[in-house]
Amino acid sequence: MSSSVPIAAVGIGAAAVAAYALYKLHERSAASAAPDHSTQPIVSIAPQSIQKLASMSAADMTVKNLPPKDKGFVGVCIAGTGRIAEVHVRAILGNRRARLVHVVDVMGDRAKAFGAKYGCPTFSTDIAQACQDPAVDAVMVCTPTQFHAAVCKVAAEYGKPIFCEKPVCALTDDLIKVYKHAASCDVPLLCGFHRSYDPNFSEMMQIIDDGGLQGVSLIHSTSRDHPLPSFEFLKKGGGELLYDFTVHDFDQLLWLTGDGKVMPSAVFACVSTNLEELRGSGVDDTCVVIVKFENGAIGHIDNSRYAPYGYDARCEVFGRGGSMVLNNPSTSAVVMQAGRDGARGGVVDESFPQRYAQAYANQMDHFLDICMFGNKERVSFRHSLIVNLLADAGVESKKTGQFVDFKKFALPKLKQAGFNW
Numbered sequence: 001m002s003s004s005v006p007i008a009a010v011g012i013g014a015a016a017v018a019a020y021a022l023y024k025l026h027e028r029s030a031a032s033a034a035p036d037h038s039t040q041p042i043v044s045i046a047p048q049s050i051q052k053l054a055s056m057s058a059a060d061m062t063v064k065n066l067p068p069k070d071k072g073f074v075g076v077c078i079a080g081t082g083r084i085a086e087v088h089v090r091a092i093l094g095n096r097r098a099r100l101v102h103v104v105d106v107m108g109d110r111a112k113a114f115g116a117k118y119g120c121p122t123f124s125t126d127i128a129q130a131c132q133d134p135a136v137d138a139v140m141v142c143t144p145t146q147f148h149a150a151v152c153k154v155a156a157e158y159g160k161p162i163f164c165e166k167p168v169c170a171l172t173d174d175l176i177k178v179y180k181h182a183a184s185c186d187v188p189l190l191c192g193f194h195r196s197y198d199p200n201f202s203e204m205m206q207i208i209d210d211g212g213l214q215g216v217s218l219i220h221s222t223s224r225d226h227p228l229p230s231f232e233f234l235k236k237g238g239g240e241l242l243y244d245f246t247v248h249d250f251d252q253l254l255w256l257t258g259d260g261k262v263m264p265s266a267v268f269a270c271v272s273t274n275l276e277e278l279r280g281s282g283v284d285d286t287c288v289v290i291v292k293f294e295n296g297a298i299g300h301i302d303n304s305r306y307a308p309y310g311y312d313a314r315c316e317v318f319g320r321g322g323s324m325v326l327n328n329p330s331t332s333a334v335v336m337q338a339g340r341d342g343a344r345g346g347v348v349d350e351s352f353p354q355r356y357a358q359a360y361a362n363q364m365d366h367f368l369d370i371c372m373f374g375n376k377e378r379v380s381f382r383h384s385l386i387v388n389l390l391a392d393a394g395v396e397s398k399k400t401g402q403f404v405d406f407k408k409f410a411l412p413k414l415k416q417a418g419f420n421w
């Protein structure tokens with residue numbers, strides 16, 4: 001199964017090929033030879049899956065195609081070996097129930113190097129080839145977002161449980177198709193929204209559940225990235241701020257308001273470009289989004305692609321019973337003031353791998369429970385869809401400068417996916 005020769009990547013349609021061509025432009029190792037995608041077949045869905053898909057309702061979506069229980073571990077294939085794969089591989093290596101058994105990257109030399117670094121000699125450039133490897137029980141999709149759909153479809157066709165990084169697809173119609181297709185193949189699909197696995201954030205959810213705040217009236221969610229992603233990534237591969245970054249805050253708002261039990265009623269987004277290097281590129285780097293909920297709660301998000309002082313992810317929840325604040329962990333809780341130099345304190349985390357290391361480990365453990373015991377996905381299809389619809393509504397608000405009536409806007413897509421309001 002090992003190969004140093006790039007093998008044709010399957011499952012990449014015309015749009016994805018074009019997107020990949022753009023994506024390639026900003027690749028870090030420009031010297032690496034990328035395979036020629038111009039002759040790649042478009043991913044196909046087996047006819048019986050399409051039939052099943054047409055007649056499926058959301059209630060049918062319990063799965064699963066699972067690896068044999070008696071193995072005692074799950075053989076994991078990582079597809080895509082960039083920034084987030086470096087995070088997930090640590091969670092795999094740190095969990096006795098997981099083994100890295102196959103690495104896939106369209107850049108063959110990158111797949112090989114990643115495998116060598118983490119003790120997995122088996123690699124390929126083709127997700128279909130990887131799925132034919134009997135050692136592969138499950139697939140973790142860590143490719144850029146524009147390739148998630150194609151890779152997920154292939155993994156589902158081969159009956160492999162899927163972990164897919166966020167968002168499953170930026171286009172909501174594609175997201176619905178991918179989830180329905182996975183369900184039609186009896187394959188679980190867990191989306192990589194990781195914040196609810198963070199111990200501090202879990203504690204906040206628990207306090208709210210226990211009535212500690214006597215309800216939720218206001219949520220303020222701040223996410224500011226560090227380090228600044230490359231301008232090439234932001235211009236060519238990073239996509240829309242709301243789908244690539246703000247989705248984490250939407251995910252967070254949904255958890256804090258009961259995971260979709262209380263639906264959003266209105267969305268307003270004020271989005272802009274402040275970084276000089278991005279001006280005129282059409283790429284946003286800053287936003288404030290307001291999400292009002294049907295019970296009166298108001299969520300307020302502020303995002304920036306760049307915080308010079310480190311990774312900044314804070315949250316305050318306010319209710320009748322009080323306020324609860326999640327601050328950035330820091331190297332020190334001590335703040336020192338001396339002379340006229342102002343205050344000096346600890347330093348916050350460098351970036352998401354440090355800030356959410358435990359969340360990623362917990363998320364992996366949950367994925368293994370799904371693979372081994374058929375546990376229900378914590379981040380459901382419905383949750384993932386509502387997050388995307390909030391981003392869609394944000395884009396609509398950006399266009400019109402008005403609040404978007406969320407029910408009117410989102411209900412048709414929810415119905416299309418088989419859900420009620």
Ligand SMILES: NC(=O)c1ccc[n+]([C@@H]2O[C@H](COP(=O)([O-])OP(=O)(O)OC[C@H]3O[C@@H](n4cnc5c(N)ncnc54)[C@H](O)[C@@H]3O)[C@@H](O)[C@H]2O)c1
Nearest residue numbers: 080081082083084104105106107142143144145147165166
């Ligand atoms: N949950 C989080 O905290 C978090 C953080 C960062 C990124 N992400 C998500 O992870 C995904 C990947 O982002 P990244 O920053 O790691 O990307 P990246 O650009 O660093 O790495 C992507 C890798 O995928 C490879 N690739 C491209 N197309 C492929 C295909 N069809 N099959 C196999 N390999 C392919 C590329 O060669 C590259 O090595 C994105 O969806 C992003 O939104 C999530």
